[in-house]
Amino acid sequence: MKNINKLILVLLVGFIGLQFFRPEKIDHGTKTQDLANVPNAVNTILRNSCFDCHSSEVNLRWYDKITPANFLVNSHIKEGRAALDFSKWNSWPKPQQNSTIYYAINKVLSGEMPIPSYAAVHSSAKLNEDQINILKNYALSIAPRKISDDAQLQSAEKQYNSWINGELKNPHIKPAPNRLQYIPDYRNWKAISTTDRFDNGTMRIIFGNDVAVKAIQKRKTNPWPDGSIFAKTAWNQHVQKDGSVSTGEFIQVEFMVKDAEKYKQTKGWGWGRWKGNNLKPYGETADFDKDCIECHQPVANQDYVFTSPLYLISQLKKIQTK
Ligand code: HEC
Ligand code: HEC
Known part of the structure; x- marks a missing residue:
């Protein structure tokens, strides 16, 4: 009995001590x-x-x-x-x-x-x-959704088909002002996420190259290994009368190319955006990418990448419910 009291006293003193x-x-x-x-x-x-x-x-x-x-x-x-x-x-x-x-x-x-x-x-x-x-x-x-008219839907359909068939491929696409090159091959990459920006009426697909997809499989994504590339494409979205949503005009494609050494100045990523059907490089001066970085800053703790591969979310839940 005495020993138990002693033990409680020791624990209590320990707990109070801990408070320092x-x-x-x-x-x-x-x-x-x-x-x-x-x-x-x-x-x-x-x-x-x-x-x-x-x-x-x-x-x-x-x-x-x-x-x-x-x-x-x-x-x-x-x-x-x-x-x-x-x-x-x-x-x-x-x-x-x-x-x-x-x-x-x-x-x-x-x-x-x-x-x-x-x-x-x-x-x-x-x-x-x-x-x-x-x-x-x-x-x-x-951004409440507006129903699109038939002409809009048809024109979007036509443009989408030519995008899929690669007719928009243009060998003379200029590099971004920071010298990042356009990468036409992204259409053959895996789509790793789609987002429906109901706040501004656009739809996006995010593609990852082989290095990025392997990193996801191996669960080594923070930091992403050198050679990982993401492409994010965005379309306007059209809403059909029955409420279903489809892609409208092509807006742009954006790239993030990982190379910790080469892109040391820009958080380890090369950033580039090409706009519209003729894929005009975006940005006036070489430091246009500071806007990209500023907006990606909230996810600095996951190597500036917003897209969470699904396993990360399930892992997070497991850790949190422990
Ligand atoms: C107990 C503290 C806590 C509360 C409460 C909390 N968060 Fe967080 N939140 C965190 C931490 C820690 C992180 C960074 C680590 C992470 O991404 O899990 C974070 C990250 C985020 C991020 C950035 C995610 C990312 O991928 O970096 C968003 C957005 C966010 N929280 C939204 C919310 C919203 C909305 C609420 C309220 C509904 C909320 N949080 C409540 C602690 C909290
Ligand atoms: C207004 C804020 C904002 C700006 C500015 C911005 N981004 Fe993003 N970016 C996002 C968000 C949010 C996502 C997550 C996907 C989504 O919601 O569409 C994203 C996702 C991406 C992705 C897919 C990988 C990831 O992080 O999920 C790439 C690639 C990308 N952005 C490139 C760029 C480039 C290049 C620029 C500058 C030319 C840029 N971004 C500027 C907000 C921004």
């Missing part, structure tokens, strides 16, 4: 403004469920301050802020605001955010079906 080990202090308490141009209901949801880790506003509960929980919570907040900081909302141009909120809502729809283990303990962060619908409808309302 504190993670590095993070600044918090600065209230983050509501996101301008975003409806109140959406602001409220994001504030309750996301701002804890994605803004300068942190609302630590008493149990978050106890060692060792505080280490975990602090690292979530630090990483979360680095990935996405809503306190900076007002400094972002409108297209970046739109694409960020679209991306963030997608993370909610896929169940990745808020981090499930966190929501399990912090019930105020958990989202119910109604709240999820509010977010989804908001994203849809940014």
Whole structure:
């Protein structure tokens, strides 16, 4: 009996002693403004469920301050802020605001955010079906879908067929202003993801070359190995009367070419964009790619690549539900 009391005392002293080990202090308490141009209901949801880790506003509960929980919570907040900081909302141009909120809502729809283990303990962060619908409808309302007329559909069909048949292949395509070469072969690569940007009415297909696909198979994607290339194509989308959606005019193709050494100045990637049917290189000066990098910055912690191969998501879930 005595021994048990001793043991409890030792554990208690140990636990109290542990409290002197504190993670590095993070600044918090600065209230983050509501996101301008975003409806109140959406602001409220994001504030309750996301701002804890994605803004300068942190609302630590008493149990978050106890060692060792505080280490975990602090690292979530630090990483979360680095990935996405809503306190900076007002400094972002409108297209970046739109694409960020679209991306963030997608993370909610896929169940990745808020981090499930966190929501399990912090019930105020958990989202119910109604709240999820509010977010989804908001994203849809940014660009309501218009029904396309027959002429538009036919012209798009014609253009798509010639794209598929390679008639648009042009041997005289100029390199991007940063000297990145156009890569016509991307059409033979594997499609690794498609996204439907309902916020701006475009559809995209993302292709990966062999090196990228092998890296996905071997689960070695952070960082992506040298030689990995992504091509992202975008079309306008047409909505048929029955509500089905098809590709419209070809807008552009963009490339990211990985070479950590060669592209050291631009985060290890060569960036390029070719627009329209005649594949005109985009950008006036060689540093046009700083805009690309700026917008890809939220995913710096996954080597600047947005597209998550599916296994990453399932792996993440496993880690989080442990
Ligand atoms: C407990 C802290 C926490 C909460 C709460 C949280 N997040 Fe996150 N979030 C993180 C962390 C950590 C990362 C970076 C690591 C990662 O990508 O998993 C992140 C990353 C993200 C990213 C960038 C993803 C990427 O691929 O880099 C988005 C977008 C995001 N969160 C949206 C949200 C939204 C929307 C909410 C609220 C519904 C939310 N998060 C709530 C911690 C949190
Ligand atoms: C307004 C923000 C924004 C800008 C600017 C931007 N991108 Fe992206 N990019 C995205 C998003 C978001 C994705 C994820 C796929 C999607 O939603 O379509 C993406 C995906 C990609 C992909 C597929 C690989 C990946 O990361 O998923 C490539 C390739 C790409 N972008 C190239 C470029 C190039 C080249 C430029 C500059 C000429 C550029 N991007 C500028 C937001 C941006």
